[in-house]
Amino acid sequence: MNLKIDKKSKLWFYIPVIIVIFVASALLIKSFPVEISVTEMLFGQISIVLIYLLSFNRVWLLRMNLFHRFVLFGFTLFVLYTLIDRTLYSVTYESTKFSDVSRVYIPALVLIMIISWFVFILIKSLVFMQQSKTTLRNFRILLFLIIARVIAVLADGSDFVNNVDLQNNFFNTSPINIALGMFEPESFFIFLIVSLIIMNSFRVKWIHYLNKRDKILSLFAFFIFTVLSARIVYNSQSVFNMSNITGVFLHSAALFSLIYSLMSFTGILFLLPSAGILDKRIREVKSFQQLSSTVSSIFEPDALCEKAVELAAQISGSNVVWIELKQGDDFRITASKGLNADRINLLSKECRKIHDRLQHNKSLIINDCRRERLTKDFVKKWFKECSLIAVKLVYKDKYIGHVFGLKYIRYGYTDEIRALFEAFAYQISMALENADLVKLTIEQQIYREELRVAHEAQMRLLPGSKPDNKTADIDGFCMTANEIGGDLYDFICVNDDRIDILVGDVSGKGASSAFYMAELKGVLLALSRYVDSPTEIMVQANNFVRQSLEKNMFATMVYCIFIPSKKVLHFARAGHPPVMLIRNGKVEPVDSSGLGLGMADEDDFSKFLSVNKIKLRKNDAVVIYTDGITEARDRHGNEFGEERLVELLAKCSDFNTEQIIETIKKEISDFSKGTHRHDDATAVVMKIL
Amino acid sequence: MNNFSLKRDDREPATVISLKGYLDAHTAPELEETIKSLLDEGKVKIVINLNELDYISSAGLGVFMGFIEEIRDKGGDIKLAEASDKVYRVFDLLGFPMLYEILSKEEEALKRFSEMS
Numbered sequence: 001m002n003l004k005i006d007k008k009s010k011l012w013f014y015i016p017v018i019i020v021i022f023v024a025s026a027l028l029i030k031s032f033p034v035e036i037s038v039t040e041m042l043f044g045q046i047s048i049v050l051i052y053l054l055s056f057n058r059v060w061l062l063r064m065n066l067f068h069r070f071v072l073f074g075f076t077l078f079v080l081y082t083l084i085d086r087t088l089y090s091v092t093y094e095s096t097k098f099s100d101v102s103r104v105y106i107p108a109l110v111l112i113m114i115i116s117w118f119v120f121i122l123i124k125s126l127v128f129m130q131q132s133k134t135t136l137r138n139f140r141i142l143l144f145l146i147i148a149r150v151i152a153v154l155a156d157g158s159d160f161v162n163n164v165d166l167q168n169n170f171f172n173t174s175p176i177n178i179a180l181g182m183f184e185p186e187s188f189f190i191f192l193i194v195s196l197i198i199m200n201s202f203r204v205k206w207i208h209y210l211n212k213r214d215k216i217l218s219l220f221a222f223f224i225f226t227v228l229s230a231r232i233v234y235n236s237q238s239v240f241n242m243s244n245i246t247g248v249f250l251h252s253a254a255l256f257s258l259i260y261s262l263m264s265f266t267g268i269l270f271l272l273p274s275a276g277i278l279d280k281r282i283r284e285v286k287s288f289q290q291l292s293s294t295v296s297s298i299f300e301p302d303a304l305c306e307k308a309v310e311l312a313a314q315i316s317g318s319n320v321v322w323i324e325l326k327q328g329d330d331f332r333i334t335a336s337k338g339l340n341a342d343r344i345n346l347l348s349k350e351c352r353k354i355h356d357r358l359q360h361n362k363s364l365i366i367n368d369c370r371r372e373r374l375t376k377d378f379v380k381k382w383f384k385e386c387s388l389i390a391v392k393l394v395y396k397d398k399y400i401g402h403v404f405g406l407k408y409i410r411y412g413y414t415d416e417i418r419a420l421f422e423a424f425a426y427q428i429s430m431a432l433e434n435a436d437l438v439k440l441t442i443e444q445q446i447y448r449e450e451l452r453v454a455h456e457a458q459m460r461l462l463p464g465s466k467p468d469n470k471t472a473d474i475d476g477f478c479m480t481a482n483e484i485g486g487d488l489y490d491f492i493c494v495n496d497d498r499i500d501i502l503v504g505d506v507s508g509k510g511a512s513s514a515f516y517m518a519e520l521k522g523v524l525l526a527l528s529r530y531v532d533s534p535t536e537i538m539v540q541a542n543n544f545v546r547q548s549l550e551k552n553m554f555a556t557m558v559y560c561i562f563i564p565s566k567k568v569l570h571f572a573r574a575g576h577p578p579v580m581l582i583r584n585g586k587v588e589p590v591d592s593s594g595l596g597l598g599m600a601d602e603d604d605f606s607k608f609l610s611v612n613k614i615k616l617r618k619n620d621a622v623v624i625y626t627d628g629i630t631e632a633r634d635r636h637g638n639e640f641g642e643e644r645l646v647e648l649l650a651k652c653s654d655f656n657t658e659q660i661i662e663t664i665k666k667e668i669s670d671f672s673k674g675t676h677r678h679d680d681a682t683a684v685v686m687k688i689l
Numbered sequence: 690m691n692n693f694s695l696k697r698d699d700r701e702p703a704t705v706i707s708l709k710g711y712l713d714a715h716t717a718p719e720l721e722e723t724i725k726s727l728l729d730e731g732k733v734k735i736v737i738n739l740n741e742l743d744y745i746s747s748a749g750l751g752v753f754m755g756f757i758e759e760i761r762d763k764g765g766d767i768k769l770a771e772a773s774d775k776v777y778r779v780f781d782l783l784g785f786p787m788l789y790e791i792l793s794k795e796e797e798a799l800k801r802f803s804e805m806s
Contacts, residue, residue: 507747552721552755554747556783575783595784599754608787627747627782639744639775678713679746 070221073122077228080115084235109246116253127203142196146252149189153244197256201263212275222265229258287311299438305335308428316417318405325401350378363391368410387412391421395429467491471564473657476684485680486513492528497565500528503624504557534559534572535611542605545598554598558624567616582621585653587646621687628681632672657687703734703802709741712749720752733765736798740771768798
């Protein structure tokens, strides 16, 4: 408390206080009925200041738990009691003249002062729990009054006068006497002090934080404290006999201790019947905390439900609890407690009748299951009597399951428990939803990783290098839309004077088309070795596609055979966009007829398939592309289209292969900027050198 | 991206399915379901009205191919009608005109069916 003052101001605060205590202690020591030397005086003064300083550094006291403080309190009172009752009392009975009091008892008196001070500190530590604005003020007023009383006695100069009147005033503190003697200075002080003590004694908030067991223990403890304090108050007259100041101090401390103990005792006594409720509340809060921390640490729905069932049983005091989660139209019991799994299964099936009743309500309580139409049949079979609670698990309007609780008594569930159960159900729903999200995220991550691997595999299927040829510079590219797609292109150097070029597109998107693409590539690679006509290769490829692909899948393809020595390009086109020829700054689509691969049987397919031949010249360029290029869309949904491609290629007349590829790539990327490209875009460019 | 919708109209002598919007890998299953249910009902004469179709992808084209053999085996057919130039170009590239009747008017397609039976 006042320990938090920073060092500098603390020093300024303590110096005057220490001086005051130093002077006060001189007066105190002088008041003893014996001759005191200067050394003794100084020694006494320094001891008192040190004790004061030590008693102010009470961090150790604040760190103690309540129970230890009680033990300390009891011990202190006991020491005080023994000191007065056993040591001094006997002395004063023998001789009531203070002149007879020997020096030997002075340490005892000092000890009594110190212990009385300590009693104040101990009570203060209890009073100041959960302090309010007025706590400190009230306590300071009380201390001030006690000090004022001590000073009054000192000023009176009548210390060590066995003032019988004074004593009588103390021990006849009946209300009437106090009221009558109110205006006498001494009685007035006592009246004020007792009032302040009572005010301070209302500060017993710590009682609320005791659990039932501790309350019972404290009740006994404070009973003993009350008795001890009463004894000390009564016996303090023996101290008055020796030193009024010590007596006043002790009397005030003992009075405070008596009233405070009595107040605590009464407080505990009154709160004892409801002690269980507080304990329950604390248990509930703990369960909730536990659930919240479980929520953030368990992402496996079943494990989560296990824990939730455990905690739900704990807070509601249910004998049986189970959680069932929706799975399609059915319910699956994810966790249960109290009965074996078969029994729970049967119970859950019987409880389906209740589900309808939950349609418009969050929860439902059946107080006496034997009298309820829906439950009486099965309950009579299995249980003597029971009450039931059912709560719907709903998260963001999504209905995900139920929590059921069963108690083997009637009227086992109060509205309070219902509210608790509902809050609990919400937590569980949220947790389950979170668990789902985490699972989904992990799955997505795995999926993404798999896609990445697939994408890499697909990229490896595309040629890694350009065919080595002096007549033509041939290269290609593939910009995939999703991570894996169905476009393919390849160059096959069959012999020194034949390069096969193929560009194809397997319908559909994603994994399946990529697999077929890989398969088709293998087939074509094999065919190219022993078939030397594009049409024949196409017919064979068509047969393969018809056999292997699903009915609603097909492939489009351009298959070219380039003879470098003659600069001739033979090609067949199967449902694929036409081949573009760039010659003298002009672009000419070169077409030939042909159905897509897999669209018709061999007869029909070959009937419509034709082969085309282009005689190429120096600086001619041929571009073979897939529809991903012409069907690329901009943000407004406009297609790139064939016209735009023709225009673009017209500008590429003087470019080399690499430049043409870069131009097309850049143009398509720019065009579809800000959109999600929906199809692979592939092109092969051949420039005659 | 534009949405896709289709309208089924049971008429004599054939059922007309009018397509609208974008028919691609995402929307193709809807058309597939519709044709499948027609087959289950034993209706094998189908006219596809492409008047309001903006785009058709390879997956969309695949739907027709997936069913044509079964339909023709059962004595029916799929006829396409009123395709825009752009959509027709896609059909043309793939060689659909060689396998399917593509007519300029829905009525013509219906008339063809009447002539058949």
